[in-house]
Amino acid sequence: MKSVLSILVVAGILMSCAINGKPTPKALLDKDLSQFSNIYEFGTAEMVGDELVLNSTGNWFFTTKKSYKNFILTGEIIMPDVTEYSNSGFMFRGQAFEGKKGTYAAGYQAEVDPSKRKWSGGLYHQGGRQWLHPVHETRSDLDEDFEKNFFSAWTPEMANAYKHLEWNSYRIECIDNEIKIFVNGVLTTHVLDNKLKEGFIGLQHHGSEKLRKTGKTDNVVRFRNVFITELD
Template identity: 40%
Template sequence: MKLTRSIMILACSAFIVPAFAQTKTSGWTNLFDGKTLNGWKQATGTAKYDIVNDNIVGTTVAGSPNSFLVTEKEYGDFILEADIKIEDSTFNSGIQLRSHFDPEGNEGKGRVYGYQAEVDGSSRAWSGGIYDEARRDWLYPLTLHPEAKKAFKLSGYNHYRIECIGSEIRTFVNGQSVAYLVDDADKKGFIGLQVHAIGKNDKAGKKVYFKNIRIQTANLKPAPFAKNIFVVNKQLNTLSGYEKSNGWKLLFDGQTSNGWKGAYKPGFPDKGWKIQEGALTVLSSEGKESANGGDIVTIDEYKSFDLSFEFKLTPGANSGVKYFVTLSENNEGSAIGLEYQILDDELHPDAKLGRDGNRTLSSLYDLITAKKDPRFVRKIGQWNTGRVVVLPNNHVEHYLNGIKVLEYERGSKSFRDLVAISKYKVWPNFGEAPKGHILLQDHGNEVSFRNIKIKTLK
């Protein structure tokens, strides 16, 4: 016999912490006893939350915004486990972590915001990825860990393990390591079960099932995490122990110019660049390319690598991150190399030059156009994250804010054909050097860089 209990929407009010109806076993506390919703309440939305056969079942309602059933208690450091089932490939859900409620949000209807571990039934398959609900959007999309897309199974129950310990959030789906985030936005908050919004004309009745929801808050022992998984680290110019153990190193320590020098110069430029508030900034010279401090390059050279960096543009700015820079050309202006373009696409005229947009943000400059979803491009004045991966077989990938935007084979016929019709055709064997420096470009506009890290690939 099915036991069903519908939960009415509660008025938006301050969260009061009552006694939680819980059962403790071996250091775990059950957040759901299978029969009642003691310790939970609905924060937003009109989706229905019922108890059916030891499950909390969330059901969509047409025209409802995102709905959340949340704990009345807040949690800081914890390990959370739950079994989750979703049966519709057009639907997704999620578990809120260290989250909060803004009663003024959504035009006074209230808004839940904070970290969310994704439950994704679609072909995108980002289950276990980390989203920042109603705030910063995607923090860890599974384009950063595509092998983990296979962990989630549609229709059957999926076991989630989520570790929030200090500044680290790590997710596991069905025992597989998925996402690794280091971030300090929230130290504590409630846990929530999402029923995603659907439109007024969409078919209602899509369901998500949650059961065996339990938490540990003391004597926490992180599970082993698979090696060599990319970490999104939002802490300023730092590396986690996991990153260090997997071969990452900082290219900028946030305080000095150690490891850098001017292109074609014996030392770091004495003007045109500043280090302030943990950022390395090239100063404006009214758009004059390499006419102030000039480009800077790493002292070390790299063959195959994974390079990640954050950058912030001022309005109308132009810059770039170049790789396989040999400094052998001794040319005037900016040094020569393959370039991850950094540009204000709206205001800088270079965006309309070249061919088919191949001089726009995150493109391989003058060669290959980046295919960007506007949703994943941060506004001018905000920090964006770029990434360049060069594999030992010369396969190269560009990413913007975690999303792959292009890929190519360095030295292939198709690559050489593109070079032959580009501005680089005058340079013999352009872009095919066996190793080279990493370069930050002075294009005469103010652009800042931080969280620059690299890993040598073998």
């Protein structure tokens, strides 16, 4: 009787999922980092408890083996308390290319920018048109694929959404050509762009000069609770 009841409960759950048709989030981080690979010749990644710890001598992305098209990506990040340059981001719809210095990643990037500029939550096209939102004076190349920006300016609310030296929550919604980025619940980017259709997820460490010169650094970037919900 207990076995029959268990089967009925499971069947009920499956039917409910099928009826609701709601996709479920999938964790990207596990103790073996089985869903990631390092396409570079440098950079290190390790799980410490439930946190992914990244370190690198140069600009580097730790990338998923799988490509994603339409999805909701969520995750938390905390930046280090250092004096040297420190920067990070969530790459999405990324691709790997071969260059003079080896393989590198290019794609959309939800920016994590602890500098005085305060562009965390902006949209950067790594290896391409650079800043899509907000617009940079000299580092924005908005071509015919950039269809629409729903925001006319980078507002104080957007600039102050990121909290330095705290865990910050990012949410990236990517559905066809529509891209939204939220930082701690604040919508910082909402654009229509037709350039990139599908690709891997990449978690960034921008590189530590101290690590390159001395072999040691406290300039580490940490991620946790990284989930993806595929929408098709």
